[in-house]
Amino acid sequence: MTKILLTGGAGFLGSHLCDRLVADGQDVLCVDNFFTGSKANIAHLYGNPLFEVLRHDVTFPLYVEVEQIYNLACPASPVHYQFDPVQTTKTSVHGAINMLGLAKRVKARILQASTSEVYGDPEVHPQPEGYWGRVNPIGIRSCYDEGKRCAETLFFDYHRQHGLDIRIARIFNTYGPRMQPNDGRVVSNFIVQALQGADITIYGDGRQSRSFCYVDDLIEALVRLMALGQPFTGPVNIGNPTEFTMLELAETVLRLTASRSRIVYRNLPQDDPRQRRPDISLARGQLQWEPRVSLEDGLKETIAYFSRTLRLS
Ligand SMILES: NC(=O)c1ccc[n+]([C@@H]2O[C@H](COP(=O)([O-])OP(=O)(O)OC[C@H]3O[C@@H](n4cnc5c(N)ncnc54)[C@H](O)[C@@H]3O)[C@@H](O)[C@H]2O)c1
Numbered sequence: 001m002t003k004i005l006l007t008g009g010a011g012f013l014g015s016h017l018c019d020r021l022v023a024d025g026q027d028v029l030c031v032d033n034f035f036t037g038s039k040a041n042i043a044h045l046y047g048n049p050l051f052e053v054l055r056h057d058v059t060f061p062l063y064v065e066v067e068q069i070y071n072l073a074c075p076a077s078p079v080h081y082q083f084d085p086v087q088t089t090k091t092s093v094h095g096a097i098n099m100l101g102l103a104k105r106v107k108a109r110i111l112q113a114s115t116s117e118v119y120g121d122p123e124v125h126p127q128p129e130g131y132w133g134r135v136n137p138i139g140i141r142s143c144y145d146e147g148k149r150c151a152e153t154l155f156f157d158y159h160r161q162h163g164l165d166i167r168i169a170r171i172f173n174t175y176g177p178r179m180q181p182n183d184g185r186v187v188s189n190f191i192v193q194a195l196q197g198a199d200i201t202i203y204g205d206g207r208q209s210r211s212f213c214y215v216d217d218l219i220e221a222l223v224r225l226m227a228l229g230q231p232f233t234g235p236v237n238i239g240n241p242t243e244f245t246m247l248e249l250a251e252t253v254l255r256l257t258a259s260r261s262r263i264v265y266r267n268l269p270q271d272d273p274r275q276r277r278p279d280i281s282l283a284r285g286q287l288q289w290e291p292r293v294s295l296e297d298g299l300k301e302t303i304a305y306f307s308r309t310l311r312l313s
Contacts, residue, residue, distance in 0.1 A: 001025055001026060001027050001050075002026050002027065002067050002068055003026075003027045003029070003065065003066045003067050003068070004021055004026050004027065004028050004029065004066060004067070004068045004069070004070065005029045005031060005062075005064060005066040005068070005069045005070070005102075005108075006018060006021070006028060006029065006030050006031065006069075006070045006072065007031045007032070007058050007069070007070070007071050007072055007073035007095070007099060008031075008032060008037065008071075008072035008073035008074060008113070009028070009030030009031060009032050009037070009042065009053070009072070010030060010032035010034060010037030010038060010039065010041050010042050010053070011032065011036055011037040011041070011072065011073075011076075012041070012076070012174075012176070012178045012179050012180070012215070013072055013076075013113070013171075013174060013215065013218065013219070014030070014032070014037065014041075014070075014072045014073075015037070015041035015042050015178055016176070016178065016215050016216070016219050017070060017072070017219055017222060017223075018030050018042055018045060018051065019045070020219050020223060021223075022045060022048055022050045022051050024223075025050065026050065027050055028050060028051050028052070029052045029053075029054060029064060029066065030042060030045075030051065030052065030053045030054070031053075031054045031056045031058065031062065031073070032053070032054075032055065032056075032073065033055060033056065033057040033058075033073075034055065035075060035080070036075045036076075036077075036080050036180065036183070041178050057091075058071075058073045058091060058094070058095035058098055058099060059087075059090045059091055059094040059095055059098070060098065061098050061101065061102075062098060062099075062102055063102070063105075064102070064106075065106055066102075066106060066108050067106075067108050067109070068108055068109050068110070068111075068226060069099055069102065069103055069108050069109070069110040069111065070111050070113070070222065070226065071095065071096065071099045071110060071111065071112050071113060072113040073091060073095055074088070074091050074092055074095065074113070074144075074147070074148075075088060075091070075144075076115075076144075077180070077183035077184050077185050078141065078144075078184055078269075079182075079183055079184040080183060081143060081144040082140055082141075082143070082144075085140075085143035086143070088143040088144055088147055089143045089146070089147040089150075091147070092144070092147030092148055092150065092151045093147055093150050093151060093154070095151075096112065096150075096151035096154045096155065097154060100154060100155065100158045100164065103158075103164055103165075104158065104162050104164055108165075109165040109166075109167065109226065110155075110164065110165070110166055110167070111166075111167040111168070111169065111222065111225060111226050112151055112152065112155050112166070112167070112168045112169070113169060113171055113222075114148050114151065114152055114168050114169060114170045114171065114235060115144075115145075115148050115170060115171055115172075116170055116171065116172040116173070116237070116239065116276055116278065117135075117141070117144060117145040117148060118133050118135070118145065118148055118149050118152065118170060119131060119133040119134070119135075119170075119276075120133045120134040120135030120136065120145060121134050121135075121136075122134055122275070122276070125275050125277065126241060126277040126278060126279040127237065127276075127277070127278060127279060128237075128279040128281070128282075129170065129234070129235050129236060129237055129279075129282055133149070135149065152168055152235065155168055155233075156233070159233060165231070166233050166234075167225050167226060167228075167232070167233065167234055168233060168234035168235040168236070169221065169222055169225055169234060169235070169236060169238045170234070170235050170236065170237050170238065170278075171213075171218065171238050171239065172211055172213060172237065172238065172239025172240070172276065172277075172278045173185075173186075173187075173210050173211060173212050173213065173239065173276070174212070174213045174214070174215055174218045174239070175187035175188070175212050175213070175214065175215065175298065175299075175302055176214055176215030176216070176298060176301065176302055176305075177215070177301060177302055177304075177305035178215075178305070179302070181306060181309065181310065186210065186246065186249065187212060187249070187253075187299075187302065188302075188306070189201065190249060190250055190253040191253055191257070191299075191302060191303055191306050192306060192310065193261055194253050194254055194257040194259035194261050195257055195259065195303070195306055195307060195310055196310070197259060197260060197261055198261060199261060199262050199263070199264040200250050200253070200254065200261050200262070200263045200264065201264055201265075201266050202246050202247065202250055202263055202264070202265050202266070203246075203265075203266050203267065203268050203269060204246070204265070204267075204268035205265065206245060206246045206247035206250070206263075206265065207245050207246075207247065208245065208246055208268075208275065209243045209244060209245045209246075209275050209276070209277070210243070210244065210246070210249075210276050210277075211239055211240045211241055211242055211243050211244070211276065211277045211278060212240055212244065212249070212295055212298070213238070213239045213240035213291055214240070214291065214293035214295075214297070214298030214301075215298075216293060217240065217291040217292055217293050218238060218239075220289065221238040221283060221287060221289045222238070224287040224288075224289055225238075225287060228286065228287065232286055234282075236282050236283050236286060236287070237278040237279060237280050237282065237283060238278070238280070238283055238289075239277075239278035239280065239291075240278075240291040240295075241277055241278055241279070241280055241291075242291075242295065243275075243277045244295065247263070249295075250263050251263075252295065252296065252299060253299065253303075256296070256299055256300060256303055257303055
């Protein structure tokens with residue numbers, strides 16, 4: 001049994017990772033300030049002797065004894081990370097410093113949940129890990145993008161300077177049950193609009209593309225990355241390379257929900273990338289991993305989840 005600290009453990013991805021680690025028989029300490037996470041995401045784990053929760057903000061130091069750290073704390077959707085952009089940068093940067101300091105003290109292996117946003121609005125398509133990105137340092141998304149880039153820098157400097165065992169996952173768009181209905185991410189937006197019979201809003205002309213990874217596939221990759229015996233720092237792209245346009249996604253959601261919603265078009269927000277697709281050759285080679293869940297199957301699970309939660313609210 002490994003003692004594992006999971007920051008951001010009450011969030012969308014974090015709560016699925018808590019489930020997985022507890023199911024694997026690990027001893028999990030979930031740390032969260034509940035900014036975007038919720039107790040409802042982890043309530044089913046209360047009372048399990050393998051699971052503990054601590055309300056804590058990672059911008060402050062934390063002293064606990066653990067063997068592995070998954071650092072996921074950070075609001076991930078634009079609505080939430082732009083709500084208090086200074087706190088977003090602090091969460092990424094001070095949070096990384098605090099967690100790296102802890103990892104150094106207790107000699108823990110530490111994994112950072114980084115993001116495809118480090119590539120910004122890319123000129124290279126699909127994006128391999130060697131691509132340095134094209135990020136606006138002063139835009140409204142910069143608190144998130146540059147915060148995550150700086151966190152990667154800190155991870156590598158702790159690795160080079162102090163010999164820390166680091167793992168960096170660059171996560172691409174992930175979706176699934178426990179996403180928040182109002183967080184502005186495209187999959188949850190479309191599903192909620194379709195279920196409520198509201199207009200489906202497409203920003204831009206609908207031809208911009210994204211790739212969507214189902215949460216179970218993503219969690220499998222994070223666990224494999226952490227478990228990898230040989231030294232492997234990453235960064236490694238984790239995502240689903242199958243690309244869909246926003247219009248294709250909207251039409252699939254309409255079909256699966258049998259909704260009569262109309263599709264309407266709005267202006268594209270500032271710095272919104274036109275295309276985003278991971279090159280996952282490195283993950284395939286190093287982790288023997290690739291996504292298994294099709295968009296259609298993942299959407300069905302997610303739609304079922306939103307149907308239940310919207311009925312309850
Ligand atoms: N979901 C995705 O598609 C995606 C893509 C790329 C990267 N990521 C990264 O994965 C991680 C998890 O994302 P998510 O989608 O689960 O988002 P989320 O907002 O659901 O989860 C983030 C969690 O971190 C917590 N948190 C925020 N600030 C904190 C702080 N200062 N101290 C302690 N806890 C804090 C929140 O309360 C929440 O529980 C994030 O670091 C995000 O940047 C997610």
